[in-house]
Amino acid sequence: MPRPVHPNKHIEEALQYAESNGWRIEKRARGHAWGRAYCSGRERGACMFSVWSTPRVPENHARQIRRQVDRCTHGG
Amino acid sequence: MKTYEFTLVLSGFDELTEELEDRLFEAGCDDAVLGIRDQTPYLDFDRESGSATEAVLSAIEAAERSGVGIEVRRVEPDDLVSAAEIGGRTGRSRESIRLLATGKRGPGGFPRPVSGLKRRTRLWRWSEVADWLSNHDLADDTAELELARAIAAVNGALDLRRSRELPGRDLLDRLVG
Numbered sequence: 001m002p003r004p005v006h007p008n009k010h011i012e013e014a015l016q017y018a019e020s021n022g023w024r025i026e027k028r029a030r031g032h033a034w035g036r037a038y039c040s041g042r043e044r045g046a047c048m049f050s051v052w053s054t055p056r057v058p059e060n061h062a063r064q065i066r067r068q069v070d071r072c073t074h075g076g
Numbered sequence: 077m078k079t080y081e082f083t084l085v086l087s088g089f090d091e092l093t094e095e096l097e098d099r100l101f102e103a104g105c106d107d108a109v110l111g112i113r114d115q116t117p118y119l120d121f122d123r124e125s126g127s128a129t130e131a132v133l134s135a136i137e138a139a140e141r142s143g144v145g146i147e148v149r150r151v152e153p154d155d156l157v158s159a160a161e162i163g164g165r166t167g168r169s170r171e172s173i174r175l176l177a178t179g180k181r182g183p184g185g186f187p188r189p190v191s192g193l194k195r196r197t198r199l200w201r202w203s204e205v206a207d208w209l210s211n212h213d214l215a216d217d218t219a220e221l222e223l224a225r226a227i228a229a230v231n232g233a234l235d236l237r238r239s240r241e242l243p244g245r246d247l248l249d250r251l252v253g
Binding site: 030031032033052061 | 079092097101102106107108110111112113120122124
């Protein structure tokens, strides 16, 4: 089943960028976090972060998501 | 208003939970991404503010007042940097930095390293290096210089705060006044 799409297009594009780098996106059912992203590293707790539903500035949040993906050193 | 980009290195949790996310969001960390890398939790901010110091301090206060037992340990990008790190931040090679630092290239007067007497890897203060680069028109980002100075001061304050239990800590007032 395809994952649900983030309502903000900038954030959705950043999530697709994460996925194209081997990250897994997990949708959350409730709360301020729309979902969580996990890198492909297999070491215990390699990289993960929360994705907000309604961040203060969606464009900045999209940039932050790309930044986390670029900073990950665990490989695809 | 400028947007300042910095990261708070945290302690107090080792996994993402809904409570943590909701409390931090509601405390005003909705301009940061909450994450864990190699078991180190952090908040990576893009914070709009009138000054770099206000941006960093308000972020620390928000994180620590969220009521989930978070301690801010350090702000990055850190002030202490190796030649390789200076190279990475300025888009130059490590060798190019070595030449600038020894005065074999550039205007000379590069800031002195703050360590290196007892170990091989020398470390500089990024705030001093950024100031030197700016003074010699080798960098044009004044927001970055302002942020570098703020981070240096705030990390000093965080270190001081951590030394609460040091016997005779009040003697440190002689230094910081």
